[in-house]
Amino acid sequence: METHTAEPSPAPRETLDAVVIRFAGDSGDGMQVAGAQFTQETALFGNDLATFPDFPAEIRAPVGTTFGVSAFQIHFGVQVRTSGDAPDVLVAMNPAALKVNIGDLKLGGLMVVDQNTFTQRNLTKAGMESNPLEDNSLAPYQVIPLEISKMTLEAVKGLGLSQKDALRCKNFWTLGLMLWMYDRDREATTEWLAKKFAGRPEIAEANITALNAGHAFGETAELSSNITGYSVAKAKVEPGLYRTVTGTEALAWGLLAGARAAGLKIVFGSYPITPASPLLHNLAHLRAYGVTTFQAEDEIAAVCSAIGASYAGALGVTSSSGPGIALKTEAIGLAISTELPLVIVNAQRAGPSTGLPTKTEQSDLHQAVYGRNGDAPMPVIAASTPTDCFEVAIEAVRLATTYMTPVMLLTEGYLANAAEPWLIPDADKLPKFPVKFRTDPENFQPFARNPKTLARPWAVPGTPGLEHRIGGLEKDSVTGDISYDPDNHQHMTDARAAKINGIANDIPEQQIQCGETGGDLVLVGWGSTYGPINQAVRHARDEGHDVAHIHIRHIWPLPRNLGDLLGTFDRVLVPEMNNGQLLTLLRSSFAIPAEGLNKVSGKPFLVSEILTDIHTRLGSNS
Amino acid sequence: MTATAPLTAKDFASDQEVRWCPGCGDYAILKTVQRTLAQLGTPRENTVFVSGIGCAARFPYYLSTYGFHTIHGRGPAIATGIKLANPELDVWLVTGDGDALSIGGNHLIHVLRRNVDIQILLFNNEIYGLTKGQYSPTSRRGTRSPSTPKGSVEAPISAAALALGAAGRFVARTVDTQQKRMPDVLNRAHAHRGASLVEILQNCIVFNDKVFSHITDKSVADERQIHLEHGKPMLFGAERNRGLRVRPGTLKVEAVTLGEDGITQDDILVHDETDRTLASILAVMEPPTLPVALGVLYCDPAPTYGESVSNQQESLAENQGLNDLLRSGRTWTVAG
Numbered sequence: 027m028e029t030h031t032a033e034p035s036p037a038p039r040e041t042l043d044a045v046v047i048r049f050a051g052d053s054g055d056g057m058q059v060a061g062a063q064f065t066q067e068t069a070l071f072g073n074d075l076a077t078f079p080d081f082p083a084e085i086r087a088p089v090g091t092t093f094g095v096s097a098f099q100i101h102f103g104v105q106v107r108t109s110g111d112a113p114d115v116l117v118a119m120n121p122a123a124l125k126v127n128i129g130d131l132k133l134g135g136l137m138v139v140d141q142n143t144f145t146q147r148n149l150t151k152a153g154m155e156s157n158p159l160e161d162n163s164l165a166p167y168q169v170i171p172l173e174i175s176k177m178t179l180e181a182v183k184g185l186g187l188s189q190k191d192a193l194r195c196k197n198f199w200t201l202g203l204m205l206w207m208y209d210r211d212r213e214a215t216t217e218w219l220a221k222k223f224a225g226r227p228e229i230a231e232a233n234i235t236a237l238n239a240g241h242a243f244g245e246t247a248e249l250s251s252n253i254t255g256y257s258v259a260k261a262k263v264e265p266g267l268y269r270t271v272t273g274t275e276a277l278a279w280g281l282l283a284g285a286r287a288a289g290l291k292i293v294f295g296s297y298p299i300t301p302a303s304p305l306l307h308n309l310a311h312l313r314a315y316g317v318t319t320f321q322a323e324d325e326i327a328a329v330c331s332a333i334g335a336s337y338a339g340a341l342g343v344t345s346s347s348g349p350g351i352a353l354k355t356e357a358i359g360l361a362i363s364t365e366l367p368l369v370i371v372n373a374q375r376a377g378p379s380t381g382l383p384t385k386t387e388q389s390d391l392h393q394a395v396y397g398r399n400g401d402a403p404m405p406v407i408a409a410s411t412p413t414d415c416f417e418v419a420i421e422a423v424r425l426a427t428t429y430m431t432p433v434m435l436l437t438e439g440y441l442a443n444a445a446e447p448w449l450i451p452d453a454d455k456l457p458k459f460p461v462k463f464r465t466d467p468e469n470f471q472p473f474a475r476n477p478k479t480l481a482r483p484w485a486v487p488g489t490p491g492l493e494h495r496i497g498g499l500e501k502d503s504v505t506g507d508i509s510y511d512p513d514n515h516q517h518m519t520d521a522r523a524a525k526i527n528g529i530a531n532d533i534p535e536q537q538i539q540c541g542e543t544g545g546d547l548v549l550v551g552w553g554s555t556y557g558p559i560n561q562a563v564r565h566a567r568d569e570g571h572d573v574a575h576i577h578i579r580h581i582w583p584l585p586r587n588l589g590d591l592l593g594t595f596d597r598v599l600v601p602e603m604n605n606g607q608l609l610t611l612l613r614s615s616f617a618i619p620a621e622g623l624n625k626v627s628g629k630p631f632l633v634s635e636i637l638t639d640i641h642t643r644l645g646s647n648s
Numbered sequence: 649m650t651a652t653a654p655l656t657a658k659d660f661a662s663d664q665e666v667r668w669c670p671g672c673g674d675y676a677i678l679k680t681v682q683r684t685l686a687q688l689g690t691p692r693e694n695t696v697f698v699s700g701i702g703c704a705a706r707f708p709y710y711l712s713t714y715g716f717h718t719i720h721g722r723g724p725a726i727a728t729g730i731k732l733a734n735p736e737l738d739v740w741l742v743t744g745d746g747d748a749l750s751i752g753g754n755h756l757i758h759v760l761r762r763n764v765d766i767q768i769l770l771f772n773n774e775i776y777g778l779t780k781g782q783y784s785p786t787s788r789r790g791t792r793s794p795s796t797p798k799g800s801v802e803a804p805i806s807a808a809a810l811a812l813g814a815a816g817r818f819v820a821r822t823v824d825t826q827q828k829r830m831p832d833v834l835n836r837a838h839a840h841r842g843a844s845l846v847e848i849l850q851n852c853i854v855f856n857d858k859v860f861s862h863i864t865d866k867s868v869a870d871e872r873q874i875h876l877e878h879g880k881p882m883l884f885g886a887e888r889n890r891g892l893r894v895r896p897g898t899l900k901v902e903a904v905t906l907g908e909d910g911i912t913q914d915d916i917l918v919h920d921e922t923d924r925t926l927a928s929i930l931a932v933m934e935p936p937t938l939p940v941a942l943g944v945l946y947c948d949p950a951p952t953y954g955e956s957v958s959n960q961q962e963s964l965a966e967n968q969g970l971n972d973l974l975r976s977g978r979t980w981t982v983a984g
Contacts, residue, residue: 334729
């Protein structure tokens, strides 16, 4: 008779190409933190990834309610373009999180649930009549109910935490389990916790203990239950040094890189607003890099301080979201009229008015291109992915300083918060476009234009011999003195328009992201819809459809070849998260019968939604 | 080497034709400011005049310094940005009662609270001039205007009291026509490090003529104005026998006459311009019971916004490399 047992070896992990996980819980459950740490470990593991943090506007909505549910979705694997359509895995920390998110989970998908939270009280708060863990309503899914709260409390028992603090470690217990399940390290998370709670080591220790306990639970449970570990193939990416960045980080660093390329210091004036505030926070940490941040008393003061800074020879930058941009509008007109450089970042959110502050949308394009009194043209550019924010920010600074103009840089709530891996560029190899301030008093005229760019000279206070006066009143086309002359106003209006239109000659021609000219259908997008459009188009092409994807960075002026390029296609489809704003811009610019695909739910497009639309338009149901 | 001749008031005039209404109080202020700038000896190239919108806001066009005529009420924010970009510049803000206290009220209180090192000249004519005569936030109750045909019903705001409430560290008041006294007030405002507010009572000859005549008319001026001097007893009147004292047993300031009711010089308050409480009493004094306080009501310097910001910045290693920043935190290498 065999009397000793051999150490059982772990079962081989099933290999997957990609997985979509959604962490969902109460807004106080720390789901964004758990998601961000899972992202970090996933990036370090070597997967490609994209994330979608989705949280309520309330900081702490009443506990257990459906409107207080906060979620973080991550899509990771070999090649990833979007944060994923339907999650393969749902982590639900309470009944409300389950209720809000279950509809998105793939049929047959995995669900990890903290069963301790499924009390009658919490079920009632979530508006559930019966307990889904008991009523068989979850039969279409693989449900793993776990006593997460209880096991977390047990794990951190004896560390001297209050019950409340102890329970707050359950996000890290859960994270530990998920890190085990997908074969990721815990090292970066452990280090992060130690640093984050350096002042409260007992909290750091408890969270690390919970993290390890969740991980150990996975290892142990694998041998005795239906919990399986997976292995997700690494991305095949260009060699080099990588990190993860959110759109906001990439934007902050891009603005700094742009300012360095121009040889300027940044003065950033801003007023807190969701979802733009993280840019203020990021830049506030960059003082050692020559960045001055100013939290103004309101949106108007924020943009005005930036204009004042540009007038005095710094790079003035301001940021906000739609409602705040509306407040800045008059001042933007001043910067257009006085022809001063300025970068305005609009992290768009769902509107109108206060709208849905934490939800994403692309509905400020018309505001950016047209939304000012008078004929007040201004370049508008848009970032399409979190890492793209870096390049777009540099481009915004280049245009603003080369053409002495404000530039509107459009991002979106989704881009601001989402993260992805980034091949870190060599800052020394980035393009340079040094600013030359006017210093020579000889023949100085404040509005004598550079014949090539039509920009006026940048003459900064402190420069002897260049003392001059400017303002929002119409200016003489040479001296800059107040002028009410009718011909002069015509001339200046034309000159301002010509200057901005001329930028089309200084930006790259529009490329096709995917597909070829002359096809049956081209999908034209801008901003954060890059991922879903690109994936849908690739899928349709794999099916044999002659479809292409064009993604526009320069919204105004449009690339000089765009009209001809679009003209080669039989049909033009413009998917946007608004009611058709790029669509009308393209129609009015090129008089083409472009069609729209519009979604304004506060959530990004799913690949499947775009693909279905392609099928419908091309009359196939493949 | 040729020594540069000192600049005169004329050197601070621009080539632009001044276009205020004939007889406007702004002419006198412009002349005094040009004279003061010449006295101060600050180079033209380092001087910036910022303004918002209104009659007063045309001011920068008439000076040979740098000038920025901005948008309504936002001058303080523009000026703040200028100082953030270049703290070495000498920045003056010219504003009016509508610009500073109505549409720009928010910016005024915050530029004062932050103590941004600028001089604010607030031309108060108690009316909207450039839009043809509507009542303003400083108009007295009952002011008849195109928008208040039966008289305004709102209480006026006191610029000086507001400035003190907004934690301003320098508050002064002067009158457009007092060309002997104004330079001293402007000099003091300029010398003060931090935000200095100078309210200038200014006559609008077209829409609100003589609105200050109950203070400025020669017949009443001595009795209805008190010219403050730090450390000196607060006396006024043609005979300088009138004075301010605290009525015993109260916190009320009253005007008394030396030699009457046993009042002597010892009863008279001595002006202490570092005393905020006293300043807030002086700020709201009005005829007929009390004279209007002119001169420096309050001056008590504190660290300026620019100093505080640059102190924080100096403690950091300047101009670090961008590559270090991009590589800070967690990175990983994908081998080729």
